[in-house]
Amino acid sequence: MASVIEERLSELGFEVPEVAAAVAAYVPAIRDGNYVYTAGQLPFVDGALPATGKVGEGAGLVSPEQATDLAQLCALNALAAVRGVIGSLDRITQVVKVTAFVASDPSFTGQPGVANGASVFLGRVFGDLGIHVRSAVGVAVLPLDAPVEIEFVFKVED
Numbered sequence: 001m002a003s004v005i006e007e008r009l010s011e012l013g014f015e016v017p018e019v020a021a022a023v024a025a026y027v028p029a030i031r032d033g034n035y036v037y038t039a040g041q042l043p044f045v046d047g048a049l050p051a052t053g054k055v056g057e058g059a060g061l062v063s064p065e066q067a068t069d070l071a072q073l074c075a076l077n078a079l080a081a082v083r084g085v086i087g088s089l090d091r092i093t094q095v096v097k098v099t100a101f102v103a104s105d106p107s108f109t110g111q112p113g114v115a116n117g118a119s120v121f122l123g124r125v126f127g128d129l130g131i132h133v134r135s136a137v138g139v140a141v142l143p144l145d146a147p148v149e150i151e152f153v154f155k156v157e158d
Helices: 004-011 064-086 111-130
Strands: 029-032 035-038 092-103 133-139 148-156
Touching: 004 064, 004 111, 029 064, 035 064, 064 092, 064 111, 064 148, 092 111, 111 133, 111 148
Parallel strands: 092 133
Antiparallel strands: 029 035, 035 148, 092 148
């Protein structure tokens, strides 16, 4: 039987990708009891970052709109990591927490708007089960010069 969540993703125009390979000594996700914690998810598409650099307004920067789209990719990659641990995304009973890190130009203060890329996406996918707590933090630099990296916590059932 097909996954209800994967069918919803398909209706929204998305497909769960393969789990992104870890870029250091860690695993993409781990289950502890009824919770799955992801490592920081980068916005990889087919193993590459579609954009690099700092987020902000102006020439040479990743636009806030593009960064918001990248945050959505981070969430999609998180779903791949979670599926790799629990098998079916239908076992997710709640998106619990989202922690977004945005590599920011010093004058950029729109980190919450960027994080909305992941939050709104999860709401579209999971409905009320996608409502979560969140932090959005501006940082100087992220691994591989990624503009966005996001960690997730999901509650799951057997």
